[in-house]
Amino acid sequence: MAAPNFIDYVKFCSRSGAGGAGYLHFNREKHLQNGGPDGGDGGRGGHVILKGSSNVWTLxxxxxxxxIIAEAGERGGMQDCTGASGKDEILEVPLGTVARKADTGEIVCEITEDGQEVILTPGGRGGKGNAFFATSTNRAPEYAQPGEPSIEEWIILELKLLADVGLVGFPNAGKSTLLSVVSAAKPKIADYAFTTLTPNLGVVAYRDDKSFVMADIPGIIEGAAEGRGLGIRFLRHIERNSLLLFMIPADAKDIKKEYEILLNELRKYNPELLDKKRILAISKSDMLDEELLTEMKREVPTDIPTVFISAATQQGITELKDVIWRNLH
Structure with missing residues (x-):
């Protein structure tokens, strides 16, 4: 069952506030029966705004x-008073959130920094009051502008996790176990496929108080780029990772073949993912004796740094951290 507190996709209707109308008014006082125009401008309609927050991890x-509906601006008043602006709707979102228009797929913005604010749906401008239109040839304009209408659109927000290292592997390759050993993260772990149904993040402590962030995503299967298994829903989470850590268990029938399948799924989803640095970890290596270990080292791919590890016995964990840190920096 998926963890209920991690949501990485939402769709909603975003409606900004309409601008307030300008005011049509002339100054009329006891001592000034034919005063000039003094109608004020209408207030701006409220924006719908996205704001990045490092304290938010999910949608x-x-x-x-x-x-999501922002307030409308107020109408202008007499004596050149400008109407109040409508209240903005500010939505705090996790870093790594991408906003796109639902009807066209056009990307509106990407939120990557804490405190970053982007106007998602702008409010309408307030209309000008009749005082604005007064000129030397038209001293008493009898018209004022209406405010601009609100904008209503359907928006999709997608979260792409910001992590240094992304774990890539088939279901039950030991990714969640590794994350639980090297960090304080507590992902669900069991001896069956698709234990991980939602991404997990963990901060991995390194030497001299250094650290890096590791992300465990649900396992990939052959055909994931076409929607098989959990499909491409979670592949987007590794787009922002600096380094990809491929994990294949030592009891796999053909390590090279499994590695090529994983590589091919990433290639079909987004060829640019192959430009990222890659490391291969052979998990569950405590099952190998010296003879099998020597033989398997001849079978692994030669174009990628490879580390034999065991989360259960801590074998190779320190070496793996060293290799990750060197490649990150």
């Missing part, structure tokens, strides 16, 4: 908000 808080 769960937006899952049930199907309509």
């Amino acid at each position: 769960l808080h937006l899952k049930y908000r199907k309509h």
Whole structure:
């Protein structure tokens, strides 16, 4: 069963506020019966704004908000008073959030920094009051502008996890076990495929108080790029990783073949993923004796740094961290 607190995809209707109308008014006082125009401008409509927050890790808080509506601007007033602007709707989102228009797929923005603010749906401008239109030849304009209408659009937010290292492998390759050993993350671990149904993040401590972030995503199967298994839903999470750590268990029938299948799925999903640095970890290596280990070292791919590890016995874990750190820096 998927963890209910991790949501990485939401779709909602975003509606900005309409601008307030300009005011049509002339100054009329006891001592000034034919005063000039003094109608003020209308207020700006509220924006719908995305704001990056390092304290938010999921889009769960937006899952049930199907309509985000900002306030309309107020009408202008007499004596050149400008109407109040409508209140903005500010949506805090995790770093790594991508916003796109639902109807065209066009990317509106990407939120990558804490405190970054982007206007998602702009509010309408307020209309000008009649005082704005007064000139030397038209001292008493009898018209004012209406405010601009609101904008309504359907928006999709997708979260792409920001992590230094992304774990790539088939289901039950030992990715979650590794993450639980090297970090304080507590992913669900069991001896069956697709234990991990939602991504997990963990901070891995390294030498001299250094650290890096590792992301465990649900396992990939052959055909994932076409939607098989859990499909491409989670492949996007490794697009932002600096380094890809491929994991293949020592009891795999053909390590080279499994590695090529994983590589091919990434190639079909996004060829640019192959430009990232890659490391191969052979998990569950505690099952190998010296003879098997020597034989298997001749079978692994030669174009990628390879480390034999065992999360259960801590074999190769320190070496793996060293290789990761060297490739990250």
